[in-house]
Amino acid sequence: MVVILLGPPGVGKGTQGARLVDELGWVRIATGDLLRAARREGTELGRKAQEYMDAGDLVPDGLIVALVKEHLAGLGADTGVLFDGFPRTVPQAVALDAMLPELSRKVDGVLLFEAPSDVLFKRISGRRSSPEGRVYNIYFDPPADEGICDVTGSTLVHRADDEPETVERRLAVYEEQTAPLISYYDAAPTRVMRIEGDRPMADVQQAVRQELARQLDLTAGSR
Ligand code: AMP
Numbered sequence: 001m002v003v004i005l006l007g008p009p010g011v012g013k014g015t016q017g018a019r020l021v022d023e024l025g026w027v028r029i030a031t032g033d034l035l036r037a038a039r040r041e042g043t044e045l046g047r048k049a050q051e052y053m054d055a056g057d058l059v060p061d062g063l064i065v066a067l068v069k070e071h072l073a074g075l076g077a078d079t080g081v082l083f084d085g086f087p088r089t090v091p092q093a094v095a096l097d098a099m100l101p102e103l104s105r106k107v108d109g110v111l112l113f114e115a116p117s118d119v120l121f122k123r124i125s126g127r128r129s130s131p132e133g134r135v136y137n138i139y140f141d142p143p144a145d146e147g148i149c150d151v152t153g154s155t156l157v158h159r160a161d162d163e164p165e166t167v168e169r170r171l172a173v174y175e176e177q178t179a180p181l182i183s184y185y186d187a188a189p190t191r192v193m194r195i196e197g198d199r200p201m202a203d204v205q206q207a208v209r210q211e212l213a214r215q216l217d218l219t220a221g222s223r
Contacts, residue, residue, distance in 0.1 A: 001026075001080045001218065002105050004087070006181060007113030008174040009167070010124035011197040016113070016208055017084040023220045026080035029071050031064055031088075054160050056169030058088055058177060065095040077104060088178045093185075109191040109216050111208060112182060115198040117171055125164045128156035191215040 005013040014030065021028040035053060038046035045067065049059045068086055075081065087093040100106050115123075126139040130149035136142060136156060143150050161170065185192050193211035197204055212218040 001108045001216070002083070002100065003081070003108060003212075003216070003218075004083045004110045004185075005085075005113065006110050006178070006185070007195075007197060008115070008117070008120050008178075009170045010120040010127075011113040011115045012123075012201065012204060013084055013111075013113050015201065016111075016204060017082055019205060020208065020212075021082050024080055024082075024218070026082050027075060028082045028084055029068060029086065030084040031067060031086040032084075034067055034071070035059060054166070056161055056166035056173060058173060061089055061091045061095070064088075064092060065099075068096070069099055072099065072103060081105075087181060090180055090184055093181055107185075107188070107190050109193060109212070110185045111193050111195055111211065112185075113195045113197040113204075115196075119198050120171060121164075121167055124162050124170070125167045127162050128158055130154045130156055 005017050007013050014032075017028050017030065020026070035046070035049045039050055039053075040046070045063060048063060052059045064086065068083075072081070083096075087096050096107065122139045123137060126137040127135060128138060128143075128147070129135045130152055131154050132149070132152055134149055134151060136149075138146075143156065147156050148154070149156055160166070182192070193208075193215050195204060195207050195211065199207075209219075
């Protein structure tokens with residue numbers, strides 16, 4: 001099975017995606033995480049992607065498609081795949097549709113997360129994370145001491161692309177380049193499952209489980 005998480009930055013796809021793959025025993029392919037890792041490792045891809053990411057723009061389709069191909073190729077045929085942050089443009093979706101049949105796969109479903117843009121803005125620009133990967137939000141879930149992780153005492157950092165001006169840009173880029181994917185998948189024989197993302201995390205998680213069970217007959221342990 002292949003399921004895509006679609007939705008604007010800050011809508012909670014990443015959090016839900018991580019939980020889902022834990023429950024289902026699937027693999028999550030999150031292009032944003034892969035690009036950040038490439039930057040940390042100083043690879044050629046990382047260097048090429050840096051400028052676009054820091055500006056809140058999309059990394060060129062060719063680089064992204066090659067990255068995804070490489071990750072998909074290494075997976076067993078019966079491993080479920082959850083895409084998070086990919087595809088982000090119609091050409092990426094077309095490339096995915098072209099590469100999946102070679103692997104005897106297709107896109108089975110799209111989970112579309114939606115939330116008002118003022119909520120998204122606060123969710124992203126307020127995000128602070130510890131080097132160990134714990135994430136806080138200065139508006140919705142602040143640490144007890146400003147700038148310090150409650151658990152490890154590490155200094156919290158603000159991602160360069162979570163700065164307010166960049167967040168505005170990322171939201172605009174979503175509307176211009178990624179939102180057209182909604183009609184792309186609505187027109188395809190793919191299940192598009194709409195999830196209201198502006199709710200407590202547990203409610204969103206419950207809605208995701210219900211939709212997957214109802215539309216794709218997918219419950220924990222399925223492949
Ligand atoms: P994310 O963590 O998914 O918000 O991604 C962070 C940044 O990585 C984005 O703002 C883009 O610059 C870049 N990026 C991630 N995924 C893609 C993609 N599928 N296509 C183009 N750029 C991407």
